[in-house]
Amino acid sequence: MTKKRAVTFKPYIKTRYAYEKLRVCRHCQQFTVLWEAECSQCGKSTLVPIRERVTAKVKRTMLNERLIALFIGLVAIYFGQTFLQMILSAAAAILLIALLWFVQRRMLPFEVPSEMETLFEQEQPRIIEDIKRNRKLAVAALKDDELLTYEMLREISTFVQNDKIRLQQVVLLQSFVLRKDMDLRVEPLLIDSFDTDLAAYIGEVAKVQRELIKNSSIRYILAYEAHILEMENGVEILSSVAGAAIRLKKYVEAYPEFIRRYARNIPKDRFLRLYRMIQQHPESYWGNLAEEVAVIRRERYEWDSDF
Numbered sequence: 001m002t003k004k005r006a007v008t009f010k011p012y013i014k015t016r017y018a019y020e021k022l023r024v025c026r027h028c029q030q031f032t033v034l035w036e037a038e039c040s041q042c043g044k045s046t047l048v049p050i051r052e053r054v055t056a057k058v059k060r061t062m063l064n065e066r067l068i069a070l071f072i073g074l075v076a077i078y079f080g081q082t083f084l085q086m087i088l089s090a091a092a093a094i095l096l097i098a099l100l101w102f103v104q105r106r107m108l109p110f111e112v113p114s115e116m117e118t119l120f121e122q123e124q125p126r127i128i129e130d131i132k133r134n135r136k137l138a139v140a141a142l143k144d145d146e147l148l149t150y151e152m153l154r155e156i157s158t159f160v161q162n163d164k165i166r167l168q169q170v171v172l173l174q175s176f177v178l179r180k181d182m183d184l185r186v187e188p189l190l191i192d193s194f195d196t197d198l199a200a201y202i203g204e205v206a207k208v209q210r211e212l213i214k215n216s217s218i219r220y221i222l223a224y225e226a227h228i229l230e231m232e233n234g235v236e237i238l239s240s241v242a243g244a245a246i247r248l249k250k251y252v253e254a255y256p257e258f259i260r261r262y263a264r265n266i267p268k269d270r271f272l273r274l275y276r277m278i279q280q281h282p283e284s285y286w287g288n289l290a291e292e293v294a295v296i297r298r299e300r301y302e303w304d305s306d307f
Contacts, residue, residue: 006177007147010035012154019116021158022050022127031123031130033159034152040137051112054119058111062104069097131160146172163191170198178204186212194224196231203237206244213244218251222258239265246274249281256289263292271296272306 015021024031025039026046038045073093080086120127138152150172157165166189174197178184186205191198202221206213221228221241228234242259243266245251252259252274263271275297278290301307 004175004177005146006179009147009183010151012183015158018159019050019120021155023047024050024053026053029126030133031127032134033131033155034134034137035155040133050119051116054115055108055112058108058115062108062111065104066097066100069093069100073097131156135160135165146175150176157188161188163193166191167195167198170195170201174201174204178208180208182208184209184212187214187216190216190220194227199224199228199231199237200233203233203240206237206240210244210247213241213247215251215254217241218245218255218258222255225258235262235265238262242266243270246270246277249277249284252277252286252289253284256285256287260287260289260292263289264296268301268306271301275307 021033022031023033024047025042025044026048027044028039028042030039030041031050032040032047034040036047039047070093073089073096076089076093077086080089134152134156138149138156141152142149150169153165153169153172157169170189173184184205186202189198189201199221202213202217218241221238225238228237231237239262242262245255245259246266259274263274266274271293275293278284278286278293297307
């Protein structure tokens with residue numbers, strides 16, 4: 001069995017939109033979702049966020065429009081027949097440029113997303129190819145640095161999501177010692193089929209970060225419960241997830257039979273929480289769970305003052 005490594009992840013910067021992870025090289029126009037300081041294609045330090053590039057392009061277009069307005073004003077002044085006409089032309093030009101600048105300033109927040117959409121439509125094939133190149137770089141780093149490979153795949157998965165990349169991350173995460181202070185994820189890594197590494201990962205996360213075990217995670221474990229029971233530590237995985245589900249009353253109400261099946265295997269603190277929850281909410285429907293909890297309490301904790 002491979003010994004797990006204790007690692008510290010590079011801080012993961014979350015963005016509101018996935019495209020905000022995308023950067024482009026001003027020199028060779030290559031796209032990347034990685035944090036590299038230099039472009040992997042041309043080696044130059046000319047990578048800029050895609051939004052910054054698009055915003056600069058929109059501002060250049062708006063500047064050109066103002067310059068055209070200025071040129072028209074200068075032509076009108078040049079061809080003015082009288083001094084009054086020249087003054088009026090200059091005033092009209094100034095007013096036009098000021099009005100244009102005001103409108104452009106108001107329209108900038110709307111023009112940038114529109115231009116961004118146009119860019120993605122035009123550059124989609126190239127963006128896809130460049131992200132594939134990012135993935136090849138991540139795989140190439142695997143032999144020397146599993147942590148670096150995971151961090152690269154984590155960035156790539158923000159923009160490209162498929163089961164292959166999800167499972168690659170899960171396998172790498174299973175080579176690390178998971179801790180409460182780590183930036184872990186579960187639901188973004190779920191796939192549509194059973195995988196032993198994913199099941200084992202969910203079981204470990206259920207121990208160190210219970211708050212990450214939510215509906216989708218529990219449903220995944222339930223869907224493949226029979227497969228998990230065939231694993232060497234299958235009961236432990238299922239018990240850990242059942243214990244984590246006790247965190248919220250809504251999960252206990254939603255999955256009472258699942259929790260009942262593994263109630264005998266959960267730690268005392270989780271069982272105590274479950275016992276108190278049932279005692280405090282007798283009006284809720286617990287199925288056979290309430291009876292099972294009463295039996296376990298009587299068999300194991302009858303003389304325990306905590307109960």
